[in-house]
Amino acid sequence: MAKSNFHKGLEGKNRWYTETAFLFFLPLLLNAQTIKTVAVLDFNATGLSVLEVQTLNQYFISQVSSTGDVAVLERTEIDSRITGSEYEGEASSCYNPDCALEIGRVIDVSEIILGAVVQEGDEFRISITNLSIADGQTVFSRDIIYRGLTDGLITEIQILAWEAMGRAPPEELMAERITGAVTADRSKSKVGAMIRSAMIPGYGQLYSGKKRWAGIWLGAETVAAGLIAMSYNNYLIAYDDYNKHQKLYNDALDPDVVSEHKENALASLSEVESANDQVKLATQLAAAVWLGNIAHAYLVGPGRAGAATSSISITPLVFSEGSNYNYGFKVTIGLD
């Protein structure tokens, strides 16, 4: 049945209303997609009461919410989302990056923040870490020591909230800061992670909260060190044999006996050379692991969001030229 002019007119108006509404709400829709969701876990506290810690936690969360373009997941929503999962009930006792990342994935947030507050006399040590769920990288990490009144402590907590979200704290908040109250700012940095890994393989990764990687690098270096020790032991045994046969050769007074000992000494000499090659190879392997560990510590060390840490991979390489082996790395940086 053909539509009446009235119906046609209504359809036209509906279409206009729909299109207009769409255009009106489009910016809001787009804006909604750029708001990131953040979860803040309970602070790990020592020396403070439960109420004090909860208060500091709430001050922190409140400031995070104020930084803009951020939707902070309510605690009840966190608990609701992890109900039924293996992390049920753990949101209040998760104080390390590994479990925080797992919880963050379960509750489907962009970033997750964990913190710690330790009171020792009149000194407060505050540690805040912000982790990106997408790539597991540390977006922000800072440790400070505060000495002063409680009001000043709350101000520092609030300032850290802004910094954790990558924003400059508002001037009025900074104005409330008590000068000299923060006596040590042990900011974690990529360079700090790199230096620590240079001293002890895996230490930089541990410093950055990457316990698994810390274990991997330390284990790999331990294996390499073990290979060096084993190869060196083989070298010592072969050298000992060579010395024995060399002495027998030097002392022999019959040409045929001299020849026999010479043959044995040459065989031992060959074993010494082979063992020495093994020592060199094991040492190069240990050096490659050490250097890789340092580079990795820098790459996964604490850094700002948007830094080139999300698509970088390191692949160890082994080149062989005849009986010689060389080690190197291939570093791939994603530009997307």
Next chain:
Amino acid sequence: MVFLSCEVPTGDFENPLDWENLYKKGVEVPALVFVPDEVTVSVGDSVELRIIALEVNNVRGVSVTVKYDTTRLELKSVKAGDFLRGGNDPLFVYEKNSQSMTLDIHTVCLGPDSLSYSGTGSVAKIVFSVLAEGLSTVTIAGKSECVDPSDEPIQLETFGSAYINVE
């Protein structure tokens, strides 16, 4: 530590009785040679040289005349080697002549008339004390000889020398 490498010996195969060294030095057998044939010492040190009968055949006795510089080396002792020692110690005598700067050694194996020895072995062991710096040469004279049970001399192709470098 990055490029740790251990010491690898180069091998010291300078035994004068090494066939390869003998060929290099032009030693032909049978021969009377010194072991060692080169040594480096300091003034006041003692040097022990063995006189070796090299690849000899059917030897009953050996007479060796050793020439050396008595102003640079002092003879300390002379002892019999094991080459002619069978069940009994060999007869072994020696005489030092300072004027001619020589040492004469005579040794014969004791036993049945037909007893003799073949192969390679030490005839005598001589110990010198070093008196002066520089190079000292100890030489087995060409008149040295090995004899068979019939007291017939055995043709020797090489008479060795030892070089003592005193630093």
